Amino acid sequence: MATKKFNKKEFIREVKANVKALYRKNLEEATQQQLFQAVSYAVKDEIIENWLATQEQYEKDDPKYVYYMSMEFLMGRALGNNMINLTIYDDVKEALEEIGLDINVIEDQEPDAALGNGGLGRLAACFLDSLATLGYPAYGCGIRYRYGMFKQKIEDGYQVEVPDNWLKDGNPFELRRPEYAKEVKFGGYVRVEYDEKTGRNYYKQEGYQSVRAVPYDFPIVGYNNNIVNTLRIWDAEAISEFQLDSFDKGDYRKAVEQENLARNIVEVLYPNDNHYAGKELRLKQQYFFISASVQEAVAKYKKNHDDIRKFYEKATFQLNDTHPTVAVAELMRILLDEEGLTWDEAWEVTSKTCAYTNHTIMAEALEKWPIELFSRLLPRVYQIIEEINRRFVAQIEAKYPGDFEKVRKMAIIFDGQVKMAHLAIAAGYSVNGVAQLHTEILKHQELKDFYEMMPEKFNNKTNGITQRRFLLHGNPLLASWITDHIGDEWITDLPQLSKLKVYVDDPKAQQEFMNIKYQNKVRLAKYIQEHNGIEVDPRSIFDVQVKRLHEYKRQLLNILHVMYLYNQIKDHPEMDFYPRTFIFGAKAAAGYRRAKLTIKLINSVADVINNDASIKNKLKVVFIEDYRVSNAEWIFAAADVSEQISTASKEASGTGNMKFMLNGAPTLGTMDGANVEIVEEVGKENAFIFGLSADEVINYEQNGGYHPENIFNSDQDIRRVLMQLINGEYAPDDPERFREIYDSLLNTKSSDRADTYFILADFRSYADAQKRVEEAYRDEAGWAKMAMLNTACSGKFTSDRTIQQYVDEIWHLKKETVKVK
Ligand code: 8GP
Known part of the structure; x- marks a missing residue:
């Protein structure tokens, strides 16, 4: 592999320069936290070349990308993992020793990026590691929560939640990308205009509030292969730089509301695992990062392709549980209202782009939003879901004439609620469970009716974990013992372990x-x-x-x-x-x-x-x-x-x-x-x-x-x-x-x-x-x-x-x- 050679002297020089530039200190004066920052910036420098090279190569090859859309990415610490995947861990360790620093102490300064609750969020993080390591073009799309998963203190035997202010010392690996900012609109109403020339209706959201979504990019370093993919997480800022609707000019109250919306929307990760709480702010978070991510995916595609009807040839959206399913309707909205496709054209693109993973059969985790809330917050998106539902119900009725039970059980909108899983299944080209048994239960119990109607969509993908973090980094003694016995190919080919x-x-x-x-x-x-x-x-x-x-x-x-x-x-x-x-x-x-x-x-x-x-x-x-x-x-x-x-x-x-x-x-x-x-x-x-x-x-x-x-x-x-x-x-x-x-x-x-x-x-x-x-x-x-x-x-x-x-x-x-x- 043509990885760049590590230069110890250069690295040490850079750590020292970073301490100076960032803190106006020399090594001896710097705190461990400051040393962590200085070392991380030096490691980031090693990454940047590869990151640029990867993006350049992708640009040239024009590959298809997977957009892994997830409310949660439970990344943990980045420094150690980045050094491991760059294969410079031991080199850096040595370099740091030379200047009297202990790599473990340095690593220990880094707060976990805890932008997730548990299994679902950690899976997303492992997947990004594997995508980069296997060399597949991918974006992780998520939210840059100001506060991640709370820190747990135990006081008198009880759990006490302490806010996780993970960004307080600055995050050395992230890159703010204001040039890719997007506007995301909430509320208001939809005005329909008939255009005589085209003979079509045009839908315009008006009287809305909006926020500016600003992406931060995190490098996802592949193992020893020069590839660096991107985790793109969105921050919210007040809209100021966008022009308010002329209608709203000088509306001070609204300007304040938009400030508040921006402040609240990415404030905190909901700390629920396998449980749905149905809070309005949560739906705002969902639409916020999905709208920004889908807009960006479309914009990226349009940079070098003319025919938006072929979008799915270059992009696929994997929806990590139902939290991002509003992507289905948002993509439809963009294709219909902004790209001018007909319903059938837009539907073909959407249903060839979106795929859904189910992560739980726990009934209390099922997302269903009250129509009142959903349509008030996302009026145009709701209209589109109504139409998707109307057509889907017609399909059910055609397949099961007179069987109202089927409609009751499968409709996307029913009993005053929008059912997100039903939307994802109706619109997606793939529905998967995360272990054999789980997928069987989905097919024959929880999602039985859907499976009977569209068996071809269902498949299993048994979960996995990255051995780079959970063995090579977490258990260095065992890792090197294994390598001594069977060589190091297990690092990228785990079944080699059977040689043990x-x-x-x-x-x-x-x-x-x-x-x-x-x-x-x-x-x-x-x-x-x-x-x-x-x-x-x-x-x-x-x-x-x-x-x-x-x-x-x-x-x-x-x-x-x-x-x-x-x-x-x-x-x-x-x-x-x-x-x-x-x-x-x-x-x-x-x-x-x-x-x-x-x-x-x-x-x-x-x-x-x-x-x-x-x-x-x-x-x-x-x-x-x-x-x-x-x-x-x-x-x-x-x-x-x-x-x-x-x-x-x-x-x-x-x-x-x-x-x-x-x-x-x-x-x-x-x-x-x-x-x-x-x-x-x-x-x-x-x-x-x-x-x-x-x-x-x-x-x-x-x-x-x-x-x-x-x-x-x-x-x-x-x-x-x-x-x-x-x-x-x-x-x-x-x-x-x-x-x-x-x-x-x-x-x-x-x-x-x-x-x-x-x-x-x-x-x-x-x-x-x-x-x-x-x-x-x-x-x-x-x-x-x-x-x-x-x-x-x-x-x-x-x-x-x-x-x-x-x-x-x-x-x-x-x-x-x-x-x-
Ligand atoms: C979890 C499942 O409980 C776990 O068995 C599985 O390994 C993991 O997903 C990854 O597939 N599910 C969730 O974490 C989950 O449903 N969380 C959402 C409510 C946030």
Whole structure:
């Protein structure tokens, strides 16, 4: 590969010059944060050449682009990843050492770019990494939130949300691009004008408010290939530089409103995962970044193409869940009202451009906007959706004459609501789920009617993760051990890891592998000591559940089981018990009361157990504060056991499961989401599977017959644990504190079915699986083999594979190569 040679001297000179230019300081005077900035600007300099070369090459080749449209990009830190992908990490490390700087300390200054909640946002980030690495022309399109995902503090065991002012020290990697600013209009009304010459109606939005969308570009560095793609995220500014409508001239009130609109629109990321809150501002955010992105995609195309009817040959929009689906109507609007296409022409372009990914079957995540709100905010876009709906309903009626049920279930506008998923499916050329099981559930349950009407649109794309961040950067010891044994091709060809299989029975390899795990556990133990003040023993089993806090993910099952183990140990102090450290990390949506109470429960149980000297450190419980991408990299590297215990059918895929597997932690999980495929790859004997199947869960949900109170009455261990929720065992100051959780499991008073997520149903089989974990761990060689096999069999779960499938089966892009001069 013709990558430019790294020049250490030059790099050091540049770091020093940056410190001087930016802060008027020399190295010794600069703070670590200032040094981070100086180093980042020097690394950015390494990127810029490639970025220019890539754009030049694309310009020349005129390729088709994918626009990955997403409300969320959970990027994490950029510096380390950029150095890794430029293959200058070790060089920079050396250079910094020479001037007395520690690369880890420098990296640690960078705030995470936390422009996302969880799985969906992190997937988008992994996809950008893979697109650049595989050489596919792509833009990420999103929002430059002033405040990303909140920072989590734990105070008195409770989650406290602290604003994430991630831009406060400046962001060295971003580039403001005012030359690409766009106007985005909200509200007002639509005036129709008939033009006699053309015989057409023209639609004009008037009396609106608008904001100026200004893009910021982030480089997305491909691994060792000179390619640098772009993540383009939009900021909002007051419109001042645009002329107000003559109609509005001098309207001071309106000018102030437009200021406020701009200020509010990109202020903050909504902290909901798998949940739709239906707030007006959220719809504004959606239309804001979509309108700007679609305008830009069309403008880019028109720069060197005349026929807008061929737009889809050069652009495809992947809609990351329903949040960006308004793109369908916005593209129609531009094609109809600004480009003058007929409806049929515009529809052909749109339906060949848009594709939709579904990320959840959780009913509470379904986006439906009240007509009143939608049409008031986006009057012209709403008209277009009405027409799309009218035509779609006619199609349904033609296919199923007289079957009003079908219309009721499938219409885009129904019961006073605009249903965004229906719009995306009706208009898109592809609908995909994110794991085999999830796609099957979509086809045969959630989206059954749509699948029956248009089966050709449906397909599966099992998620993946980037090994560059989650192994090469996050676990350098294991990465170099792997490279020593099988070479370094795994970095861009993960299935190569299967070559490790020849080592799984080799005692020396086993020992080395487990020793690396141990060192990573020491690193995490140190982090926990520093951040939580809890001492954990790296020789204990690190049993980890890190992910967003949600009832369906069942952190509650995990902590109830810990309470059960604690009872056992207290009752039988002589019992043989392999020491365990249960590690949790999870943010709860700020308004999700029960999830927040679960965090309090975990911390309360931790307090009691960690301070009980009588159990001789057999059990420890740790809740890691502010779980995020940067500390996740260390956590995955240090895990022995990967807890993936969602109620079967509820976790669309999961991606954390894959990161654990890659780092050699077997899955303790249900047959849900991508766990199914993980087990397929590694073999059932190298995972710990338990619980109801998706079919069993769905069957209970549809036909009833589940009675958690019977389990409560007949199983005294479970009953005892549940009673401890309400007898003050973990809340002596307020025994009623956890009543809500107790009630959620047993009480049918509320409208919900008791134990919605089948925790009691799965408890025993979970406890048994945990027992099997302990037995397996005692067998050192056996465990080492199992851990190594997990790494060796994780090749399928690279996002490089996922992206290649999107390219081959949905987007049809051509690979680019870039040489630097
Ligand atoms: C998540 C799914 O829950 C997870 O299983 C999957 O791995 C991930 O998407 C990536 O496909 N879904 C969401 O994060 C989600 O639906 N979030 C939206 C409500 C924001």
